[in-house]
Structures are given as structure tokens and as C-alpha cells.
Amino acid sequence: MQTVLKLRWPIMIGIIALTAALFLLAPNLTEQAEEAGSFQLSEQADSQRAATILESADVSGQTISLVIELESELDEAGRQRIADLRTEIEALGDPVTAVLDPFESEELEEQLVAEDRRTVLLPVSVEGNDEEVVALADEIRETIVPDDLTVYLTGEAIINQDVNTSAQEGLKKTEIITVVLIFGLLLAVFRSFITPIIPLVAVGLSYLLSQSLVAFFIDWFGFPVSNYTQIFLVAILFGLGTDYCILLLSRYKEELTEGKDVQEAILNTYRTAGKTLFISGFSGFIAFAAIGFAEFPIFKSAVAVAVGIAVLLVVLFTVMPFFMAVLKDKLFWPSKGSASHKDSKLWIWIGKLSVNRPLWSMLLVAAITVPLLFSYNNDLSFNTVDEISSDYESVKGLDAIESAFGAGNTMPVQVVIKGEENLTAEETIPYLDALAQDMEKVEGVDMVRAITRPTGSVIDEFFVDHQLGLIAEGLEEANAGIGEVQSGLGEIETNLETISGQAGGAGLREAAAGLSQVNGQLEQISGGLQQTGNIEQTVGALAQVNAGLSEIEQGLNGGAGQYDELAAGLGELAQGVGASAEGLTEISDGLTEIAGTLTGISDSEAVRGTGIYLPEGALQEEEFEPLLEQYAFADGEGILMEIVLEEDPYSPEAIDIVTNLKEAAERSINGTPLEDVDIAYGGVPSINSDLKDISESDFTRTVSIMLVSLFIVLAVLLRSFIMPLYMIASLLLTYYSSIAITELIFVGWLGYDGITWAVPFFGFVMLVSLGIDYSIFLLDRYREEALTAEDFSKAMHRSMAKMGTVIITAAILLAGTFGAMLPSGVLSLMQIAAIVITGLLLYGLIVLPLLVPAVTVSFAGGAWWPFGLKKKK
Numbered sequence: 001m002q003t004v005l006k007l008r009w010p011i012m013i014g015i016i017a018l019t020a021a022l023f024l025l026a027p028n029l030t031e032q033a034e035e036a037g038s039f040q041l042s043e044q045a046d047s048q049r050a051a052t053i054l055e056s057a058d059v060s061g062q063t064i065s066l067v068i069e070l071e072s073e074l075d076e077a078g079r080q081r082i083a084d085l086r087t088e089i090e091a092l093g094d095p096v097t098a099v100l101d102p103f104e105s106e107e108l109e110e111q112l113v114a115e116d117r118r119t120v121l122l123p124v125s126v127e128g129n130d131e132e133v134v135a136l137a138d139e140i141r142e143t144i145v146p147d148d149l150t151v152y153l154t155g156e157a158i159i160n161q162d163v164n165t166s167a168q169e170g171l172k173k174t175e176i177i178t179v180v181l182i183f184g185l186l187l188a189v190f191r192s193f194i195t196p197i198i199p200l201v202a203v204g205l206s207y208l209l210s211q212s213l214v215a216f217f218i219d220w221f222g223f224p225v226s227n228y229t230q231i232f233l234v235a236i237l238f239g240l241g242t243d244y245c246i247l248l249l250s251r252y253k254e255e256l257t258e259g260k261d262v263q264e265a266i267l268n269t270y271r272t273a274g275k276t277l278f279i280s281g282f283s284g285f286i287a288f289a290a291i292g293f294a295e296f297p298i299f300k301s302a303v304a305v306a307v308g309i310a311v312l313l314v315v316l317f318t319v320m321p322f323f324m325a326v327l328k329d330k331l332f333w334p335s336k337g338s339a340s341h342k343d344s345k346l347w348i349w350i351g352k353l354s355v356n357r358p359l360w361s362m363l364l365v366a367a368i369t370v371p372l373l374f375s376y377n378n379d380l381s382f383n384t385v386d387e388i389s390s391d392y393e394s395v396k397g398l399d400a401i402e403s404a405f406g407a408g409n410t411m412p413v414q415v416v417i418k419g420e421e422n423l424t425a426e427e428t429i430p431y432l433d434a435l436a437q438d439m440e441k442v443e444g445v446d447m448v449r450a451i452t453r454p455t456g457s458v459i460d461e462f463f464v465d466h467q468l469g470l471i472a473e474g475l476e477e478a479n480a481g482i483g484e485v486q487s488g489l490g491e492i493e494t495n496l497e498t499i500s501g502q503a504g505g506a507g508l509r510e511a512a513a514g515l516s517q518v519n520g521q522l523e524q525i526s527g528g529l530q531q532t533g534n535i536e537q538t539v540g541a542l543a544q545v546n547a548g549l550s551e552i553e554q555g556l557n558g559g560a561g562q563y564d565e566l567a568a569g570l571g572e573l574a575q576g577v578g579a580s581a582e583g584l585t586e587i588s589d590g591l592t593e594i595a596g597t598l599t600g601i602s603d604s605e606a607v608r609g610t611g612i613y614l615p616e617g618a619l620q621e622e623e624f625e626p627l628l629e630q631y632a633f634a635d636g637e638g639i640l641m642e643i644v645l646e647e648d649p650y651s652p653e654a655i656d657i658v659t660n661l662k663e664a665a666e667r668s669i670n671g672t673p674l675e676d677v678d679i680a681y682g683g684v685p686s687i688n689s690d691l692k693d694i695s696e697s698d699f700t701r702t703v704s705i706m707l708v709s710l711f712i713v714l715a716v717l718l719r720s721f722i723m724p725l726y727m728i729a730s731l732l733l734t735y736y737s738s739i740a741i742t743e744l745i746f747v748g749w750l751g752y753d754g755i756t757w758a759v760p761f762f763g764f765v766m767l768v769s770l771g772i773d774y775s776i777f778l779l780d781r782y783r784e785e786a787l788t789a790e791d792f793s794k795a796m797h798r799s800m801a802k803m804g805t806v807i808i809t810a811a812i813l814l815a816g817t818f819g820a821m822l823p824s825g826v827l828s829l830m831q832i833a834a835i836v837i838t839g840l841l842l843y844g845l846i847v848l849p850l851l852v853p854a855v856t857v858s859f860a861g862g863a864w865w866p867f868g869l870k871k872k873k
Contacts, residue, residue, distance in 0.1 A: 170824025344804025
């Protein structure tokens with residue numbers, strides 16, 4: 001420290017120059033956070049696999065929904081305006097790949113036009129990243145959407161962009177409010193116009209330096225970054241930095257008050273409070289550095305705070321001594337005294353209970369916190385939309401869709417199926433529909449849209465029971481046709497007998513006899529078909545009958561040449577016989593087709609398991625082309641399905657439904673040709689399901705690493721295995737009590753689904769890493785006092801008297817810093833702020849003064865086990 005004081009001017013100039021240079025040269029941290037995206041899930045997550053499969057197949061994975069709200073029911077003029085709007089959007093070209101026409105078919109109109117005919121959806125498929133999607137949405141809004149038409153543009157990418165925008169706007173509010181709040185609180189505490197400026201300058205330099213370094217690390221080493229990075233840097237550095245400055249300034253004031261000169265006061269301040277500051281700062285550094293072991297990039301992005309704390313320690317050990325040495329006692333001008341170094345009457349009063357009656361003190365803490373712990377339900381929310389105000393257009397669009405079409409239609413689950421072979425073959429499609437059927441049976445599923453059910457309703461023509469019904473009708477029609485032919489041939493036979501009687505001739509009589517024989521055969525064929533249903537035998541018999549009719553027709557045509565006067569009549573009879581033959585040929589062809597269908601059904605393995613049969617070539621028919629374009633990709637090796645839920649896609653229930661869908665799909669494809677396909681799930685419910693799984697596992701793992709690391713550091717620095725245990729335990733008690741209070745506020749009172757999924761992790765990290773400082777402040781001073789005190793109780797009484805005001809002031813200041821997040825309008829930041837504020841106040845006013853001293857004095861000298869405490873003589 002003497003070297004720092006000696007070189008204070010060069011050091012100060014160097015730090016200012018370095019800060020300015022890095023600030024000017026560093027990349028933009030805000031842009032880096034926006035580019036990183038909102039969730040940054042791993043490639044193994046289901047939702048990311050779905051996106052990767054679609055991206056590799058050049059299939060659009062992005063959709064912009066234009067929600068058109070009409071003043072009156074949709075009419076012809078309205079249809080034309082929407083058609084024109086669709087044409088203009090299609091004409092934009094890349095990145096637009098398709099614009100679904102709501103009026104292309106009755107099925108699509110039912111799907112995209114609300115029942116009240118006042119809301120119309122116009123889905124636009126886009127090939128591109130989030131930035132391109134947002135840019136396209138801006139272009140559509142500014143250049144295509146008419147001013148007199150109410151149109152909301154929404155979609156996943158647009159919502160994520162609005163969340164980013166809201167977060168950045170919240171950051172700006174937080175920065176301004178933080179600076180004003182800290183200055184005001186320091187002014188009230190120190191009653192000096194100079195003192196508040198010093199911490200702000202020191203912390204401001206720390207923030208600018210650390211922000212620049214983090215931005216460089218992101219570019220150079222792929223350092224994790226998210227929307228939370230800057231906000232936490234502001235909150236932690238300004239809050240923690242101010243706390244540390246209060247600790248240093250209070251001790252410096254205390255040393256000056258005892259009559260020491262400026263240099264001695266500075267040296268003694270850093271020998272005592274400086275050591276405490278280092279222990280606290282290093283503990284915080286380790287706590288945030290441990291977050292680097294997290295797998296989830298959003299959680300990992302808080303590791304930037306470790307960089308900030310390291311920079312802060314350097315600044316506090318260089319810049320603060322500079323101001324102390326230069327300003328001397330003028331640092332506290334115009335105040336002649338300061339509340340910050342006075343004994344804490346509140347903690348003295350609390351100490352009478354916690355030090356003198358430790359058991360009662362512990363019971364009192366339990367009475368306050370245990371009911372809170374039992375009230376905690378760990379309700380989590382994954383609703384991204386809650387993060388932003390309802391004034392955003394994307395939110396208005398979602399609300400309009402939910403109101404007109406139901407919540408599930410806003411963001412359906414996307415099922416992406418990818419195989420190694422063609423999945424659109426006739427033998428495979430039935431299993432795809434069976435899969436859709438099984439998923440539709442899952443509780444909470446409203447409908448499944450797939451290649452066999454494009455509007456969510458089953459295409460009956462695919463099912464064998466329907467086909468068999470048609471076959472039965474065909475057989476009845478065949479029998480009826482044979483009866484009609486019989487009747488016609490009977491009339492011809494009667495007419496021919498009349499003619500032969502008039503004209504004579506053996507040939508005509510033979511023809512009449514032949515017709516009589518044919519009619520007899522037809523009667524046998526019809527009866528046989530009705531009794532046995534043997535279609536192939538019937539077709540063969542009809543072929544023989546047709547051969548006989550051909551001979552009769554030729555004979556009649558020959559007879560017409562012999563009997564000129566009867567030529568016209570015989571010609572007509574011959575034509576009648578020919579028509580009958582053609583009729584029998586058609587019946588025969590129909591029966592052949594029926595026989596082929598029945599054979600196909602009999603040979604099809606898919607029919608047994610699915611009840612569906614597709615004749616060969618059925619999917620090549622023109623009517624199926626739009627379905628293949630919409631639901632197949634990668635030359636038929638990939639299939640898409642959309643699952644509309646009955647629940648809000650952002651709700652916790654939607655996550656449970658996705659889990660059940662995955663289980664149902666696994667059971668459905670087992671033992672089928674789809675057994676080896678790759679199935680992934682996209683869409684908001686699937687993303688949230690992945691978020692839940694990853695965040696829960698990462699929370700447990702990372703927090704464990706953090707606590708173990710913290711224990712080791714505290715054990716080394718405090719030279720005790722006992723103190724770190726109850727210090728950490730007291731913070732765990734405080735955290736769960738404060739998150740229980742936060743849950744009561746936001747879920748019980750304000751009605752949200754739960755605490756935002758990222759909040760428990762960040763709330764825990766913030767509260768534990770910050771709260772540990774206050775126990776270090778107290779226990780390190782206790783160690784100092786215990787070295788010379790008569791007994792441990794007196795040492796604790798004096799420690800509480802000296803540190804109470806510092807800790808309470810620091811806790812209020814830090815709570816105020818996080819309180820600056822409340823006006824940000826970002827729900828997760830507000831909830832994190834609530835956890836930290838309630839936790840700091842609970843810890844500073846109840847848990848730390850009541851529980852920690854009670855436990856510490858109960859251990860007496862054993863608190864330093866196994867190293868022990870060597871008292872000064």
C-alpha cells in the first residue's frame with residue numbers, strides 16, 4: 001500500500017487512460033448480447049435438433065403471423081384486400097418463402113379465419129435468422145400494411161426481439177436510477193457532498209473497464225453473454241462497489257477520529273477493512289467464477305461479474321487510496337461527523353438477545369422463516385411474453401390470436417420427423433397417421449395437423465372401414481348393372497324372336513337362343529356374386545359372357561346384310577348387344593379394381609396396425625400435391641406435424657403436455673417402420689420444456705460447485721471449517737425465505753404463473769455472493785476483537801456495535817441498487833430485484849444479527865476449528 005500511495009498520481013492517470021482507450025476500442029456489448037440471442041440452448045436439446053434438421057433441409061423454420069382485425073364481418077371487399085396484401089408480401093421475394101392463402105380451400109379458411117369472421121391470420125414463412133425476420137417484419141409494417149387496416153405482426157423472433165428491446169430499455173433506466181439513488185443514499189449517510197462522488201467515480205471506472213474487457217473476451221475467447229450480462233454488471237458493481245467503499249470510508253473515518261495522520265489512517269484502513277474487503281471480494285469472485293462451470297449459456301453469462309469484481313478490487317486498492325491521500329479529511333466535507341462510524345444502537349439491542357440468549361434467538365429466527373419455507377411451492381413460469389409490456393405489437397397479436405382462435409393456435413408444437421428413406425410412400429403414411437392419432441389422444445391436445453389430416457380432421461378416404469363401405473356399394477352397383485344388362489338383353493331377345501318369326505332364318509333364331517343362354521349365365525353370375533363375393537370368378541365369367549355377346553353382335557350384323565328390309569331393326573339390336581357388352585366390360589373393370597384394392601388391403605401390413613390403406617400411386621394424384629408441399633421435405637425423407645394444444649403454449653401445463661407427447665410418440669413408433677426415424681420437437685412449448693430440463697439440472701450442478709468453492713475459499717481465508725458452514729447455511733435459509741416472499745407477491749398476489757425460470761438461479765447467485773460479504777464483515781471484525789477481548793461474548797458485542805451500521809447501510813444501499821431494477825418493466829429483473837431486496841433486508845436485520853452471532857458464541861473458540869485462534873497477550 002505504501003508503494004500505491006507513493007505512485008498514486010501515475011497509477012491514477014494510467015487507470016483513466018486505460019479506461020478511456022478500452023472504452024473507445026471495445027466492441028459494443030449490447031449488440032453482442034442481442035446477437036447471442038435469448039435462449040442459446042445446446043444442440044442436443046429437442047427444439048434445437050428440430051431447428052437444425054429443418055435448416056439442413058432448407059426448410060423455413062420461421063413464421064411471421066399477420067393478425068388482421070376487421071371492423072365488420074369478412075366480405076368480398078375484405079377478402080380482396082387481404083388477397084392483395086398477400087400478393088404484395090409474396091412479391092418481396094427473399095427471405096419470404098411462402099404466404100399461406102386463407103381462402104385457398106374451405107379447410108384453410110376454417111383454419112385461418114375466425115368463427116366470427118372478424119379476425120384473419122396470414123402466415124408468412126421466412127427463411128432466415130431472427131435479425132432477417134425482424135427486418136422483414138419492419139418492412140412489411142412500414143411499406144405494405146395499409147394505415148386504415150388493423151394488422152398486428154407477431155411471431156417467435158419478433159417476441160424475442162421485443163424482449164431484447166425491453167431489456168435494453170430497462171438497462172438504461174436502471175443505470176440512471178442506480179447512480180441517482182446511490183448518490184442520494186450516500187449523501188444521506190455521510191452528510192457530505194464530496195463523499196458520494198468518490199464511490200461513484202471508483203465504481204464508474206470499474207464498470208467501464210470491466211464492460212470493455214468482457215466485450216473483448218467475448219470476441220477473443222467466445223465468452224458467454226446474454227441480456228443479463230450488462231444489467232448484472234451495473235447492479236453488482238455499483239451495489240457491491242458502494243458497499244466496499246462504505247466499509248473503507250467508515251474505517252478510514254474511524255482511524256482519523258482516533259487521531260492518526262492521513263497515511264497511517266490509510267495504511268491501517270487497508271490492513272483491517274482492506275483485508276475484510278479482499279476476503280469478501282475474492283469470495284464473490286470465486287462465487288461468480290464458479291458459474292463458468294454451468295452448461296447453459298444464459299446462466300454462464302453471469303461469469304462476467306467475476307471479471308467486474310476482479311477489476312473492482314484493483315480499482316479499490318488503487319483509486320480509493322488516491323482520493324484518501326489527496327483529499328485527506330476534506331473527503332468528508334462539510335460534515336464534521338459521520339453516522340457511518342457510530343456504533344449501531346439497533347444491533348447493540350439485538351445483540352443482547354443473540355449473544356446472551358442464543359437459543360431463544362435461534363428459535364425466533366425459525367419462527368420467522370420456517371412458515372415462509374413451507375409456503376414455497378417452486379412455481380416456475382416460462383412465459384416470455386410476461387417479460388414485456390402488453391403495449392408491444394407482438395403481444396397484441398398474440399392476444400388477438402388467442403381471443404379469436406384459442407391460446408393453442410398462437411404457437412403450436414412442431415413435430416419434425418426425419419428418416420433415411422422416403423417417408424411419403426404408401427406403406428409408410430399409415431404409420432404416420434397412427435402416430436398422429438396417438439399424439440392426439442394425449443390429454444391437453446386439441447388437434448394434430450398432418451399430411452393425412454391437414455385441418456386436424458381425419459381424411460376418411462384413407463381408412464379401410466370407409467374403403468370397405470365403398471367396395472360394398474360398388475358390388476351392389478355391379479349387381480344392379482348386371483340386372484340392367486339382363487333386362488336389356490331380354491328385350492333384345494324378345495324383339496329378335498319377333499323378327500325371326502317374320503323373316504324366318506336359322507341364324508336369327510340361333511342369336512335369340514344365344515341371348516337367352518347369356519341371360520341365364522348373367523343370372524348365375526349375379527347370384528354367385530351375391531352369395532360368395534368371389535370377384536375374380538365373376539370377372540372371368542363376365543369375360544366369357546362378353547365373348548358370347550361379341551359373336552351374337554357379329555351374327556346380327558351379318559343378318560342385317562341378308563335381310564335388307566329388316567336391316568335397320570337388326571342393326572339397332574346389334575348396337576344394343578354391343579352396348580350391353582360395353583356395360584359388362586365397365587362392370588368387369590370396376591370389379592377388377594375392387595379385387596385389386598381388396599388384395600392390396602389383404603397384403604398390406606400397415607392395415608393391421610393402423611386401419612389405413614393407400615393404393616399405389618394415390619399420393620401422386622394432383623389433390624395431394626399441396627399436402628406434400630406443406631408437410632413433407634427433403635424429398636420425402638422428412639415429415640412435419642403441427643400439434644395445437646388446448647392450453648396456452650407458454651404455460652407450465654404446455655410443458656407437461658410436451659413431455660407426454662414425447663412418451664406417446666416413443667410408444668407409437670415402437671415396432672413400426674418409423675422405429676429408427678429421428679423425431680424432434682420445435683415451437684415455444686418444446687423450447688420451454690428444454691429450458692426447464694436444462695435450467696433445473698444446471699441449477700443443481702452449478703450451485704453445488706459454487707457452494708463448495710465458496711466453502712473452500714472461506715475456510716482458507718477465515719482459517720475455520722465451522723464458520724463457512726453456518727455462514728452458508730444462514731444464506732441458504734435467507735434465500736429460500738426471500739424467494740418464498742417473492743413467490744407470494746408475484747404468484748399469490750399479482751397472479752403470474754410462477755417465478756420466471758431464470759430467476760431462482762440468478763437470485764441465488766446474487767443473494768449468496770452479496771450476502772456472504774456481510775457475514776464476512778461481521779466475523780472478520782469478530783476475529784479482530786476476539787484476539788484482545790476478555791471473552792468471546794464481549795468480542796461479539798463490540799463487533800456488532802462497530803459493524804452494525806456499516807452492514808445495515810451497505811444492505812440498504814445494495815437493496816436500493818437492485819431496487820433500481822423495479823422500474824425496468826422486465827419481469828425477471830423485477831423478480832430478481834425482489835429476491836435480493838427482501839433477502840438483503842431479511843439478512844441484515846434478522847438472520848445475520850440474530851442467528852450468526854448466536855451460533856458463533858455457542859461454538860466459542862471452537863468456531864475456528866481446526867486451526868484455532870491465537871489470542872494476543
